[in-house]
Amino acid sequence: MADKMDLLDVEVWDGNMAASQAFRQAQIDVVAAYPITPSTPVVENYAGFLADGYVDGEYVMVESEHAAMSGCVGAAAAGGRVATATSSQGFALMVEVLYQASGMRLPIVLEVVNRALAAPLNVNGDHSDMYLGRDSGWIQLDTFSPQEAYDLTLMAFKIGEDHNVRLPVMVHQDGFISSHTAQGVKTIDDDTAYNFLGEFQPFNAMLDFEKPASYGVQTEEDWHFEHKARQHNDLMTKVFPKIDEVFADFKKLTGREYRILEEYAMDDAEVAIVVMGTSVESTRIVCAELREQGIKAGVLGIRVLRPFPMEKIAAALSGVKAVATLDRSSPNGTVGMLFNEMSGVMINATERPIINNYIYGLGGRDLTIEHIRGIYGDLQENAKAGSLQQPLQQFIGLRGPKLSFY
């Protein structure tokens, strides 16, 4: 029996510690992990909890991230609660196995502490790794602060493990800005947190000796399409109701409210910024400042990237005159992902906003309050003119001559 840990109502945790405490409270059966900056402390702290008797479980040290996710796949198929953490190159090395995990419908929780992808080698935060995972069939939850990393990591188990869902879940937080920045985090006591999740309920466990199952079988043109369609259908239809339910239960338990789409001052907004990660908080600060000046500004924070909440976004952006999409990942030859997604959402709307695209913050480059004021300035120009007044895609915070395209 694992020891309980006495927590203060508010602990000073960075995002990594917040995630490892959520892991501990979930009483995971198996963590297979390989360290990589900036996610290392998630599994390092967890290993400490385990060594000190706060967790009943197995910790498997492996030779690579590919092996880490493979270990998680095996343990999850065997019938256990499973999680791990990674970043950047480690995430890239896991990619092959990410598709195995989601295709086998294994509810693994992966804490992704977002970091740039080399080359050039860089340990700081951007969203390249998060973007790399977005077609992998996982549920992707995005957090904007250590508190949210704690809350959503805990909730991720409850969402993914539901027998109607049975999908793996990534919980994203920004490398260093969230993962290494200590803030006051409101805690849940161990029993309450564990009971919120409940005991892990196996489903067609490989190691059910009375009814053994083979996982990861081969299908060719006769079955592959049906399996992929089933997975997509369940992502599209089963996940949002479950997230709504878990968010509602969590609010009852803690008073903290989460929404699939985090709308800030969007009700009557005429200019809006769509953004992810810690930049959501910075953008809200500027938005509040503009609201005081009577400017109808809003912020759309993407809480759930996959499945993609298309209808909710369409509703939120309806009536908005100009929208900026902020992508923290190099688009490498096209527009940013959020520009594409928002344009896709609004293409069939009767009143389409002017949408433009900003590339920012690559490799941990700061996004400043002044940058965000400038973006809202562009949006006001576009809203007033009713057409795009700048190049469609602009790089911000970049040294050298102004870089823009389209």
Place this chain on the structure above:
Amino acid sequence: MAENNGWDQFDAGTILFSFNDKVDNIATTHAENRPYSNSNSYTASVGDWRVAKPIFNKDFCIDCQFCWIYCPDMSILSRDKKMVGVDYDHCKGCGICVEVCPTNPKSLLMFNEQHDDEEALASWPEKESKEK
């Protein structure tokens, strides 16, 4: 498993079950008595890409069970520690059984897949004399 099942008609995940019913003490139940499902390879012929086959000659076999132990595909049939023969529905023709057979001459030898069994047994090699 029905051939025309739609995308909404199976358990989530790429899962196949070995047995039709719940099983008990399966390790001590002979394969032919297990309630294998159609999705278990036991019920399927998976040896059709074999190009060379092991032929068993019981005249020289000492029932040492080496072939049974080393076969990577459980294709050596053995009952009560007596070698019975080869399961050609599952044997892939790797030749490991022949390699590990310790008798002189060997009790298992590889032949072309189309080679006639009777002819193979009739032309089995003589015992090799040891060089002094």
